[in-house]
Amino acid sequence: MNDPILTVALDRPAPGLTVLRAAGELDLHTVPRLLEALDGAAFDAELVIDLAGLGYCDSTGITALITTHQRAQAAGGTLELAGVTPELMRVFHIAGLDQLFSFRPGVDQADETQRT
Numbered sequence: 001m002n003d004p005i006l007t008v009a010l011d012r013p014a015p016g017l018t019v020l021r022a023a024g025e026l027d028l029h030t031v032p033r034l035l036e037a038l039d040g041a042a043f044d045a046e047l048v049i050d051l052a053g054l055g056y057c058d059s060t061g062i063t064a065l066i067t068t069h070q071r072a073q074a075a076g077g078t079l080e081l082a083g084v085t086p087e088l089m090r091v092f093h094i095a096g097l098d099q100l101f102s103f104r105p106g107v108d109q110a111d112e113t114q115r116t
Contacts, residue, residue, distance in 0.1 A: 021097060021107075022054055043074075
């Protein structure tokens with residue numbers, strides 16, 4: 001059996017903006033990679049997590065995203081999720097998390113948030 005794979009890349013494309021791109025599977029085994037990468041993020045500014053490359057996300061991954069939102073909020077920053085697939089958006093909607101998170105279609109749409 002292959003180990004689940006998650007790749008993460010942290011970028012600061014502009015002052016006050018941190019973008020973390022996650023691709024692969026976000027689950028119990030890979031969440032530590034996401035959290036480790038987030039340790040380098042500035043939570044007191046704008047943080048965008050690009051999930052367009054995510055093929056799978058379990059409840060552990062969703063919990064990590066909620067925790068990240070709470071960290072950003074406590075630090076006075078913002079968190080937006082970008083590139084959320086329709087399947088994952090449905091899970092967020094069912095759980096009521098579409099009311100917690102802010103969404104944008106992609107990383108490049110800085111001011112275009114959407115709520116589904």
